[in-house]
Amino acid sequence: MKFFIDTANLDQIKEAQDLGILDGVTTNPSLMAKEGITGKKNILDHYKKICDIVDGDVSAEVIATDYKGMINEGKELSSLHKQIVVKVPMIKEGIKATRYFSDNGIRTNVTLVFSPGQALLAAKAGANYVSPFIGRLDDVSTDGLALISEIREIYDNYGFSTEILAASIRHTMHIVDCSKIGADVITTPLKSILDLLKHPLTDIGLENFLKDYKKGN
Numbered sequence: 001m002k003f004f005i006d007t008a009n010l011d012q013i014k015e016a017q018d019l020g021i022l023d024g025v026t027t028n029p030s031l032m033a034k035e036g037i038t039g040k041k042n043i044l045d046h047y048k049k050i051c052d053i054v055d056g057d058v059s060a061e062v063i064a065t066d067y068k069g070m071i072n073e074g075k076e077l078s079s080l081h082k083q084i085v086v087k088v089p090m091i092k093e094g095i096k097a098t099r100y101f102s103d104n105g106i107r108t109n110v111t112l113v114f115s116p117g118q119a120l121l122a123a124k125a126g127a128n129y130v131s132p133f134i135g136r137l138d139d140v141s142t143d144g145l146a147l148i149s150e151i152r153e154i155y156d157n158y159g160f161s162t163e164i165l166a167a168s169i170r171h172t173m174h175i176v177d178c179s180k181i182g183a184d185v186i187t188t189p190l191k192s193i194l195d196l197l198k199h200p201l202t203d204i205g206l207e208n209f210l211k212d213y214k215k216g217n
Contacts, residue, residue: 001179004187008035012190024056026187051081059109061087070097078106085109090118095125102126116150123160135168152182
């Protein structure tokens with residue numbers, strides 16, 4: 001399973017990259033704003049900085065909600081760097097734009113997916129990634145992990161190459177469970193990745209090893 005980090009913070013991206021397990025980055029307008037990145041030029045420049053840090057795909061989201069606007073923005077974003085994947089919303093115009101991008105060699109990530117039917121349409125349109133938001137489904141008492149399983153079954157039934165990118169990850173068990181049921185990618189804040197490192201028995205074991213070493217020296 002691929003690990004993407006969901007942030008626009010360059011320090012966090014570099015920390016995840018230095019860990020040696022990072023496969024890509026996802027961003028959105030909210031994450032950019034959180035880092036104080038505003039204005040078109042600054043946002044585009046920031047995407048370039050992210051691509052300079054990581055080796056894998058970087059999802060860059062369009063702002064437009066109309067077909068023509070998405071096409072124009074997507075072309076501009078994809079021209080920034082070969083690692084850029086254009087992030088498109090799961091709406092009618094977004095599906096149309098995804099088909100255009102697919103037919104013209106521009107990679108896409110269809111985002112804000114909350115149902116198997118939406119994921120099916122995204123795959124049919126040629127999306128490279130589909131992003132089901134499992135944490136947001138959990139927030140409204142719906143099983144987000146069940147959605148991942150349903151999409152996996154549909155994609156396997158018909159041999160779709162679209163990768164399932166589990167988004168809105170809230171904790172480590174989301175990551176572990178997604179790996180069990182066949183998500184191709186997870187995108188998560190840095191904290192959830194680092195929390196995978198933690199186990200009290202590891203801490204106790206290491207502490208005892210070091211104590212025993214000191215006794216003999």
